[in-house]
Amino acid sequence: MSATEYPGAAACPGCLIAPTIARRAVEDAAADGQEIQLSLPTIHCAGCISTVENGLLNLAGVQDVRVNLTRKRATVRAAQGIEVEQIVAAVAALGYEAQPLDSATLSAGESDRAARDLAMRLGVAGFAMMNVMLLSVAVWSGATDATRDLFHWLSAAIALPTIAFSARPFFSNAFAALRVGRLNMDVPISLAVLLASGMSLFETAVHGEHAYFDAALSLTFFLLAGRYLDQRMRSVARSAAAELAAMEAPIALRLTDNGAETVRLAEVAVGDTLLVQPGAKVPVDGKVATGTSEMNRAFLTGETDPVVVGPGDEVRAGEVNLTGALHMTVTAVGADTLLHALADLVSVAEEAKSRYNSLADRAARIYAPAVHLLALAAFVLWLWVTGGDVRFALNIGVAVLIITCPCALGLAVPAVSTVASGKLFRAGILVKHSSALERLAEVDEVVFDKTGTLTLGTPKLTNADAVDDQTLAVAVALAQNSGHPRSKAILAAASGRALPQVALTDVTEHPGFGVEARWNGSVVRLGRGEWLGVDDGGTAIRIGADQAVLLQFVDSQRQGAQTLIDSLKARGLPVSLLSGDTETAVGTLAANLGITDWTAGMFPQDKIDILQAKARAGRKVLMVGDGLNDLGALSVAHVSIAPASAIEATRVGADMVLVSPDLSKIDTAIGLARSARRRILENFAVAAIYNAIAVPLAFIGLATPLAAAIAMSSSSIVVSLNALRTR
């Protein structure tokens, strides 16, 4: 499509310097118009494509539009000066939801190329396998002498170049493993393919009866199919995760002498002054220079209640500014930020997770040496029986190697994982880590964070019924002038009630305190308790000199939270709640949801300690959390899930991301993971049974190329069909 989405060879080592390259690509593209990427989550049909493409093309300045229905994205080429917001508004006018994506974050390049490379090798292997099979059928049906030799030579001419090309991933992996003195699954595969083709070539040359070219090719084909499925599954999850990250463009508003300008985060330097508008996230760590406001620190500490900040107070990247505009001085960027320090924690945990022994690894560790020993034993045994007939003994040895080669085993895990990940993807869960599904199946305890995980982090007014109509009407009128989440909660709670009309004058917002106005000659205030002369820290409203009325809020529950807790209990998994919020807030929620094991006022380190203690006790804990304060705990847990609303660092650290708003999908995921694990074990059993029958036959020299071809294909098909039963 374009130079930006598929950067050329320069982007190959891109993982390290991707941001720089991607930014340069964006700037290059900007020279003759710009490229805008949009996420269109609601498009689904041919009509949608036409509507969006034709609709946007009618917009002045838009040069080209291409909708990708598979990825639910649109790439728009527009002239300089067209704002992303204009295009989003245009798509919204056409009736579709659109979200701008940061094209610098979306560099699909590497994994995309790897998948294409594997697909190419797979296609070539498939073509060659079919042709050689056809030629082999003639040989099996009784071709003799010159005809057989001709067909063998033709097979060789097709098979040898194909093997050199298609089986290269196996050869290079096997070589890498052997060089450090280890055995992996690729070693017996490579050995079998190489020996089979080498021996077949020799047999062909000496006018022999059996050639195994078809076996060598179908081995390559089936195993490549497994690799390809594996690669595709991971790249789908990775690209979806990248899309989540691309929705938050890393930009900041920098104040210069000419006013505010939008700059990329990478360009922000220590000492710069940034403008943080109400409703925006703080982009980097810093200190407040001027202005007062309230910050939502739920991500950092788990507290639902906003914190007041004024000049001189520290603010951290990720906090959300609620009421007043702030000017902040940058004190740390890049590697010095708190976020970055936490990222180190994640990388340590990643390393621990890569040491996790997956079922496939364990199977390979038993399998690889066994295959070699069996083949060697067959060779030596027949050498001894026949009194030194090397050719005959080698024939048997190769037949054993081909028969035992982990064809079904190579498909057993990827086929199941692909089916399971695909089902989870449709349910709204991204599996990011390759062994996450297996680890999820082993879970025997679940730990939740509260704010942002079990709750949405948005307040709900609970005592609206206890407030009289007049007072509530004033509160609503005041709340309309504020963007604070609690103001919105008051509006939401009052929307169903018939309230008298209230006309306010002189409305002023006091950032960090509340809203003040004049009504019927008296001062009315809605805001923090202290500001209104109430000791309680909550929110209150006061009319004139009357007694202030306290308004009580609770954090609203996330959809499906109750269902999830109930079904986890039904599965017999102990559930606990660790939160940084206050005792009352946590206690109320725990009582509502029926969680008996809960702790409030936790610091990030406390959460880590508890999870480490559980791990030492042999518990396999699933941790679900969204905040920075959970990041440590998420990385020590056996497996972790973060909701898509979590900040990027947490999403990156978690093994899975819950994209669906419905929390109960986590239970679906556990069920699916367990089912997938059962299918994998069944597939191993199929492979074992197949070997138990085939190996003795090969050992006594009954395995002809025809028998090998039938056995290999049938076991692969049985394994793939079994994978489809995952639900």
Place this chain on the structure above:
Amino acid sequence: MDVLAFLIPVSLGLGALGLGAFFWTMKSRQYEDPDGDAARILRTDYDDQPKS
């Protein structure tokens, strides 16, 4: 069996043709948006903006 002299090159040639077509589809990135392409072919309006 002289017919083999024709049949074998013909069958291999046909196979190679298929392989060539496969290479072409990979090169021209036709596996990028399978859902979209399946939907596009059913549209009634003429595609003024074919993929370059």
